[in-house]
Amino acid sequence: MPDVTLTTLRALKQKGEKITMLTCYDATFADACSKAGVEVLLIGDSLGMVLQGHDSTLPVSMADTLYHTASVKRGNAGALIIADLPFMANATLEQTLHNSGLLMQAGAHMVKVEGAAWLAESITKLAERGVPVCAHMGLTPQAVNILGGYKVQGREHNQARQMVADAIALEQAGAAMLLLECVPSDLAGEISRTVKVPVIGIGAGPQTDGQVLVLHDMLGLSLSGRVPKFVKNFMSGQPSIQDALAAYVKEVKAVSFPAAEHGFSA
Numbered sequence: 001m002p003d004v005t006l007t008t009l010r011a012l013k014q015k016g017e018k019i020t021m022l023t024c025y026d027a028t029f030a031d032a033c034s035k036a037g038v039e040v041l042l043i044g045d046s047l048g049m050v051l052q053g054h055d056s057t058l059p060v061s062m063a064d065t066l067y068h069t070a071s072v073k074r075g076n077a078g079a080l081i082i083a084d085l086p087f088m089a090n091a092t093l094e095q096t097l098h099n100s101g102l103l104m105q106a107g108a109h110m111v112k113v114e115g116a117a118w119l120a121e122s123i124t125k126l127a128e129r130g131v132p133v134c135a136h137m138g139l140t141p142q143a144v145n146i147l148g149g150y151k152v153q154g155r156e157h158n159q160a161r162q163m164v165a166d167a168i169a170l171e172q173a174g175a176a177m178l179l180l181e182c183v184p185s186d187l188a189g190e191i192s193r194t195v196k197v198p199v200i201g202i203g204a205g206p207q208t209d210g211q212v213l214v215l216h217d218m219l220g221l222s223l224s225g226r227v228p229k230f231v232k233n234f235m236s237g238q239p240s241i242q243d244a245l246a247a248y249v250k251e252v253k254a255v256s257f258p259a260a261e262h263g264f265s266a
């Protein structure tokens with residue numbers, strides 16, 4: 001068992017203390033992040049973009065994700081580890097159960113799936129079998145070809161009401177955590193106050209129960225040169241990576257990151 005468990009995260013939400021999460025793909029950064037006090041490490045399928053140089057997350061395989069999950073597990077000092085189910089690894093219920101089992105056996109303590117209310121059945125089945133699930137809503141990058149780009153989701157009234165209803169449905173289905181990506185700040189706040197499970201945000205403003213960023217982004221590294229507005233470079237003014245990671249934890253806990261300028265309006 002890690003030091004940080006689901007019980008820890010639920011207690012942090014109840015206390016109103018923000019949860020800190022970063023993506024992480026290898027043992028050395030897992031050691032550094034967990035020792036800096038980052039509570040949750042995510043083996044994100046963003047690895048396809050920041051490690052592999054693809055222009056989307058779609059090429060990432062189960063084998064890639066298992067390799068990085070096993071690496072993070074070896075370096076981790078007590079954080080909760082979440083692994084993304086890659087594109088199409090949850091195409092059927094049978095595949096979802098099989099691939100989630102492999103991620104848990106490689107070292108994940110929770111799996112993350114992108115979608116909306118349609119995820120309910122697989123979330124229930126996974127929870128029944130001992131796999132906690134984080135449901136990733138809002139901008140779901142695996143659906144970039146449906147969405148037509150990496151755009152803010154939930155700005156339209158009906159879409160916003162649907163997102164609240166989907167969040168409630170997924171909590172009822174047994175989701176252990178929700179993640180909101182690129183959602184207007186007030187909508188993200190409403191969802192966070194509506195469900196009891198922790199809600200983590202990226203580009204979702206300061207009202208969620210916790211924050212996540214892609215590790216490379218917060219260390220000021222960018223392949224494309226274009227940085228989303230929700231990113232902050234925590235290396236600036238810091239003498240070391242370890243100090244930048246500590247600064248991220250400190251600013252998220254103090255609710256000084258994200259500031260209003262890092263979020264989106266409706």
Ligand SMILES: Nc1nc(=O)c2c([nH]1)NC[C@@H]1CN(c3ccc(C(=O)N[C@@H](CCC(=O)O)C(=O)O)cc3)CN21
Binds near residue numbers: 050152182216227228
């Ligand atoms: N390095 C990296 N960081 C990420 O945060 C990230 C990835 N890769 N890969 C997967 C997805 C893709 N993400 C992205 C990428 C670009 C924007 C972006 O440019 N958004 C615009 C908003 C556009 C609008 O207003 O609708 C922005 O200005 O930030 C957002 C999320 C987030 N995820």
Ligand SMILES: CC(C)C(=O)C(=O)O
Binds near residue numbers: 042046202212214
């Ligand atoms: C950006 C986060 C939430 C993610 O899903 C990833 O890194 O793949």
Ligand SMILES: [Mg+2]
Binds near residue numbers: 044045057
């Ligand atoms: Mg992802």
